[in-house]
Amino acid sequence: MTDPRLAALAQALPELRLLTDAADLEHYGRDWTRRWTPAPLAIALPTSVEQVQAVVRWARAHAVAIVPSGGRTGLSGGAVAANGELVLSLERMNRVLGFDPIDRSLTVQAGIALEAVHNAAREHRLAYPVDFAARGSCSIGGNIATNAGGIRVIRYGNTREWVAGLKVVDGRGELLELGRGLVKNSSGYDLRHLMVASEGTLGIIVEATLRLTDPPPPTSVMLLALPDFAALMQVFASLRARLQLEAFEFFTDRALHHVTAHGGQNPFGETYPYYVVTEFAAGEAGEAAALAAFEHCVGEGWVLDGVISQSQAQAAQLWRLREGITESLAPYVPYKNDVSVRISVMPAFLAEVQALLTEGYPHFDVVWFGHIGDGNLHINVLKPVDMAQADFVAQCERVTRLLAEALQRHGGSISAEHGIGLVKKAYLGSTRTEAELALLRGIRGVLDPDGLLNPGKLFDR
Ligand code: FAD
Ligand code: 2HG
Numbered sequence: 001m002t003d004p005r006l007a008a009l010a011q012a013l014p015e016l017r018l019l020t021d022a023a024d025l026e027h028y029g030r031d032w033t034r035r036w037t038p039a040p041l042a043i044a045l046p047t048s049v050e051q052v053q054a055v056v057r058w059a060r061a062h063a064v065a066i067v068p069s070g071g072r073t074g075l076s077g078g079a080v081a082a083n084g085e086l087v088l089s090l091e092r093m094n095r096v097l098g099f100d101p102i103d104r105s106l107t108v109q110a111g112i113a114l115e116a117v118h119n120a121a122r123e124h125r126l127a128y129p130v131d132f133a134a135r136g137s138c139s140i141g142g143n144i145a146t147n148a149g150g151i152r153v154i155r156y157g158n159t160r161e162w163v164a165g166l167k168v169v170d171g172r173g174e175l176l177e178l179g180r181g182l183v184k185n186s187s188g189y190d191l192r193h194l195m196v197a198s199e200g201t202l203g204i205i206v207e208a209t210l211r212l213t214d215p216p217p218p219t220s221v222m223l224l225a226l227p228d229f230a231a232l233m234q235v236f237a238s239l240r241a242r243l244q245l246e247a248f249e250f251f252t253d254r255a256l257h258h259v260t261a262h263g264g265q266n267p268f269g270e271t272y273p274y275y276v277v278t279e280f281a282a283g284e285a286g287e288a289a290a291l292a293a294f295e296h297c298v299g300e301g302w303v304l305d306g307v308i309s310q311s312q313a314q315a316a317q318l319w320r321l322r323e324g325i326t327e328s329l330a331p332y333v334p335y336k337n338d339v340s341v342r343i344s345v346m347p348a349f350l351a352e353v354q355a356l357l358t359e360g361y362p363h364f365d366v367v368w369f370g371h372i373g374d375g376n377l378h379i380n381v382l383k384p385v386d387m388a389q390a391d392f393v394a395q396c397e398r399v400t401r402l403l404a405e406a407l408q409r410h411g412g413s414i415s416a417e418h419g420i421g422l423v424k425k426a427y428l429g430s431t432r433t434e435a436e437l438a439l440l441r442g443i444r445g446v447l448d449p450d451g452l453l454n455p456g457k458l459f460d461r
């Protein structure tokens with residue numbers, strides 16, 4: 001360790017694993033955004049809460065910023081370390097610590113992968129219902145720090161609903177025990193919820209107690225083809241009235257184009273403008289209700305074609321068309337927007353944004369998809385091959401500014417589930433008032449008085 005600050009850390013905590021190789025700095029210094037050049041000081045891989053506390057105390061003494069790091073699947077630059085920060089990776093704190101059958105809760109270290117939580121819940125014949133395509137690599141700590149959503153929010157809500165208790169090391173090195181797994185607790189402010197969506201700026205989540213629920217009922221998956229955006233919300237209302245929906249997701253023909261180029265199978269003989277993937281409680285009643293809903297939607301002209309899964313393998317194939325979109329677009333390093341409005345506002349908002357993009361930016365390949373049943377749209381813009389990167393980013397920033405203005409008019413949010421991180425900092429004011437922003441900064445000042453935890457993310461300091 002040639003850097004005197006790192007030498008002091010290694011001396012104070014000889015058992016702490018520290019990485020400084022160029023390949024490690026690069027690997028741990030970036031997330032899925034791929035927009036910034038990683039340049040951390042070093043990577044620390046603690047194995048205990050005490051080590052995390054000691055690292056924070058060292059960081060305070062040496063004025064080194066810390067980037068809390070989970071699976072780095074984030075899409076907003078929250079886990080990027082490009083300014084000489086210490087990356088504090090939770091990846092070695094990845095164990096299940098306990099299960100309580102009466103509380104129906106699972107206590108885990110924050111670095112555990114979402115999929116490992118699913119498996120642990122299943123072993124106890126229960127379920128942890130937050131789910132999305134990055135399940136194998138994202139961590140519970142990262143899910144909590146971003147309030148991750150995913151494909152089952154329509155039925156089970158966001159990560160926030162499932163956090164019963166947290167242990168967090170704040171920016172002063174204090175260990176806070178928040179929530180304690182209580183179902184009921186009216187003893188003042190609930191600091192646990194401050195940590196949800198805090199993007200590593202208020203504390204390092206080291207442990208979480210998660211609520212579990214009954215396993216989902218047997219389900220079927222249906223893929224529907226739609227003629228236009230307007231039909232989307234009609235189909236949603238119609239299905240929601242007749243079926244117990246577990247998911248209701250949409251994507252466009254451009255999304256299908258990219259996924260099928262990456263091995264996805266289009267079950268229709270042709271392509272259509274829009275698609276819905278929906279999962280619902282099956283059984284005889286469920287199937288009959290699905291058929292009735294389908295026929296109603298076809299009769300109204302809202303649905304042009306449809307298939308229903310006959311096996312788990314077929315259900316997985318249909319889901320792949322939706323879940324494979326992000327990975328299929330990754331080679332293009334798309335410019336992403338992740339926005340939300342109230343569900344009731346969605347039709348007007350969709351029409352406005354579609355007009356904005358088709359009229360103002362017809363040269364862009366725009367891939368729309370998302371959790372339409374939650375009012376959450378993902379808008380990925382791909383760079384035309386003949387456009388310079390700087391020009392592309394500048395144009396995309398203009399689009400985002402227009403989107404932010406539309407969101408402000410419609411009372412929406414510039415980040416539905418990915419977080420603000422670095423990518424949407426400049427637009428936070430479209431979602432939060434000045435008074436709110438002042439409060440957020442004030443709270444940060446209390447929990448992280450030196451501004452050492454993920455500085456420059458969410459807001460400038
Ligand atoms: P990271 O990327 O490592 O970090 C994210 C943020 O959390 C950073 O600000 C980081 O500093 C902070 N952080 C991480 N760990 C901690 C901790 N222990 N304590 C404090 N702060 C911490 N997101 C959705 O919401 N819904 C989706 O459907 C969805 N689908 C995705 C599909 C793909 C293919 C990919 C690549 C990503 C997807 N994401 C989705 C985005 C991403 O997976 C989530 O944001 C996830 O919650 C990030 O978890 P992570 O462990 O990778 O966090
Ligand atoms: C999803 O819903 C994720 O698939 C990723 O939130 C969205 O890649 C994106 O823009």
Ligand code: ZN
Nearest residue numbers: 150370378417
């Ligand atoms: Zn999403």
